[in-house]
Amino acid sequence: MRDRSARGLAAPPPGGQWEWEPLPAVLTGHAARCPDRPALSFVDYSRDPDGTWRTLTFAEVDQRARALAAALESRFVRGARVALLCPQGLEYGLGFLACLYAGMIAVPLFPPEDSRRIAQLTAVLADADPVCLLTDSRHADSCQDLTHRPVEVWPVDEAEPHLAPHWSQYRADPAEPAYLQYTSGSTGHPRGAVITHQNLVASTRQVIDGCGLSSDTPVASWLPLFHDMGLSIGVLAPILAGAHLALMSPLAFAQRPLRWLRLLDAHRAHFSGAPNFAYDLCVRRIPETDRDGLDLSSVRVLTNGAEPVRTGTLHRFTEAFAAGGLAPDTLKPSYGLAEATVLVACNRIGQRWTELRLDTEALAAGHVRVLNDHQAPPRLTTVVGCGRPVGQDVRVADPETRVEQPPGTVGELWVRGPNTANGYWRQPQDCAQLFDQVLKTSDGFENGWLRTGDLGFLHDGELFVLGRIKDVIIINGANHTPGDIEDTVGRAIPEAVPGAVAAFAVPGGDGEGDRLVVLVELAAGPRHAQDIGLRRRVMAAVGEHHGVRPHDILALRRGSLPRTTSGKLRRGDCRDRYLTDRFAPAAPTDTRTTP
Incomplete structure (x- = not known):
């Protein structure tokens, strides 16, 4: 019997099912209803150690996105790829939104600032073959020689607002590609997951449902916007929910992790997130004297994802900042991947993470044997749960036979939902191996599954991730x-x-x-x-x-x-x-x- 509790479908809003609307239509609606409401803020620490705020209202974001979209429409054919090479900041979000407004396919990347990553950047650009590179004035010259053929370079900060009325009011079809999310693992063989407008909206709704977001829940983030989790937290979820986002740069966080927690306090943020290492960095680099005066009582969701979640990290961070009002259930281990747009599973508000003590030898044989506090085998392994699936279905399959496995068995995680991509850009061979797969179940054969390549299991409806199968x-x-x-x-x-x-x-x-x-x-x-x-x-x-x-x-x-x-x-x-x-x-x- 399959584990029906693993489906974890998100509840619809009070009015029933979510009504389909592309993200630009949602944003123009926000701009019409609450034009002066703050939408996007960037906190710049490069000149002032305490940070300088720049803020755009929903009306300003909408106007600037329409203006840049009109310029793109006048120069390029709809469906062309447009690469984003902006630094972290407001221009990045505006450039991405403008691509959606214009019906272009956005390619979220990063500026050519680090010589060690130029090879990766040029490989992705060669694969995506964009018609235009969007950046800012400071990086325009350094972007000129990144492609194998001449490509126009447009500084987003030089877009002319008076062009906004010339936008065509294009409305995307749900099945049209919205952007290419390149996976971060390989420089020699870049793979860009094709995220449709339906995938984008469905996944962002799942984030909103799973993390309890609304227009009254401020969001803060330092995650890089070219990464799937960073793009979701730093642009998509706040815009769709109508929430006010406060953004800072990854470098500002790395230089002084305290800045992130102070931003959560000052912004009265409800939601943020980071990889596991960032929470350990906060514990190590923020002395107890600097923790005095922090008020983290507004924070209800801090997702921990993008890399393996460590139980020790969860305990250390929670204990270190409990005196600042951080609730013991705030840290939320989660699981996602670019091919599923971003989120697959997370712990809901009010739910503390789950830890299981497992028999190591049984786990090595592919079986989940949960130990109680009185059992002490020669070796045990402690694993942390990533919560229940949000708005999608997750199963465990034998990676060789592709047969669904019963609860308590380790296998490959398979995912199916409106958020899962249909394939990689121009990679038919890889698509045939991973996307739209057939799962053999006790009820027959089921189509439309995504193979994640991740090893894990389900226990009481909750997802536990053990690592990559290839590793x-x-x-x-x-x-x-x-x-x-x-x-x-x-x-x-x-x-x-x-x-x-x-x-x-x-x-x-x-x-x-x-x-x-x-x-x-x-x-x-x-x-x-x-x-x-x-x-x-x-x-x-x-x-x-x-x-x-x-x-x-x-x-x-x-x-x-x-x-x-x-x-x-x-x-x-x-x-x-x-x-x-x-x-x-x-x-x-x-x-x-x-x-």
């Missing part, structure tokens, strides 16, 4: 998720850079299975590996908690591990670099164990 480490026939091993090593080695441990498998010799390799960034540098007994301590911790023996343990300098644009470890790249001996400087090679 699973198989040793002696047992499956081990790298995130669990990395968490174990991180707890055992406080000298490691937080969140900077990578575990992956490399092929063994003839007749052998996988071998486990662990890479650790040390805050003091790899030369201290022997001084702190890194090899001995990692071997002991991994052996005790997972019953496996690492083949190799390397210490690296801070920043050595390759990551995606959203900060996730690229374990495949870690493996490739390790096998080609491209990690340096590293701990002495005597860390390698004998087979």
Whole structure:
């Protein structure tokens, strides 16, 4: 029997089903009903350490989006791709909205500010083949040479407001592409999920329902707008709900995490979100003396997503800021992916996250055996739930046979709903493998499923995510998720850079299975590996908690591990670099164990 409780369909508004309207129509409605209501604010810390606010009302946002849309319509054919290379700020949101108004396909990206990411940027631009690059005056010149052919570069901040009446009042069809959301994992093979106007509105409604948003719930965010979660929190959800957004830059947060929490306080924000590392950064970098006076009582939802959620992080952050009025159920572990537009599951308001103590050996065999407080097996694993699905269906399938699995069984997570994309831009082979899949159930065959590539299970209707299937480490026939091993090593080695441990498998010799390799960034540098007994301590911790023996343990300098644009470890790249001996400087090679 399938787990019917996993459907978790969102309740419609009091009037019944949501009525379809494209986002521009919703925004023009807000502008007509409450023109002077604040819509988008950007807090700039580049000149004033306390931040300088720029705010646009709904009428101003609508006018500027219409003006830029009219200019786009006059120059390019409807359905053309328009890339967004604006820095974090109001211009980014205006540029994205203008593309929707004009019926262009937006491509959210980032300005060419970091030389290490130019290759990724040019690869995505080559794949999307845009007709225009939208940026700001400061970055216009640096955008000129990013494409393989001449492409017009338009500064959003130079758009002429008097063009607004010339907008065609174009109304998109639900099935038309709205934007391409490029996944962050690969620079050599970029994949842009085609998000339709229906996907956009459906997913944003799910965020609004799941997080309890309305016009009276202010939103704050520092997440990069080119990322799916950042775009949802930083543009889509506030605009659709009619809420006032206060935006800041990722750099301003990284320089001083306290700025984010002070913004939540000053804006009386109801909703914000961040990856797991950001909550740990707040705990580490905000001393207790700076926490005095913070009032976080207005905050009801802080989503924790975009990377694995750690139970220790949830407890540390909640305890650290409880004195500031942060409710114990505010932190909301969640799960989503670009191919589902953004959100799949989250914990609702008033619900505290769920933790399960599992038998590690059973979990390695693909079975969920929940332990009570009195049971103490040789090894246990604690996992945190990501809440219930919001407005969509989630099942667990055997990745090989594509047969739905019963509750309590680990498998691949499959998703189906109005928010799921139909495929990747110009990638028919990848589309055929992941989108519109057929699931074999006890009732027959069901079409229209998205394969996520993520490993997890359902328990009492709640979703638990264990990691990427391609990253699973198989040793002696047992499956081990790298995130669990990395968490174990991180707890055992406080000298490691937080969140900077990578575990992956490399092929063994003839007749052998996988071998486990662990890479650790040390805050003091790899030369201290022997001084702190890194090899001995990692071997002991991994052996005790997972019953496996690492083949190799390397210490690296801070920043050595390759990551995606959203900060996730690229374990495949870690493996490739390790096998080609491209990690340096590293701990002495005597860390390698004998087979």
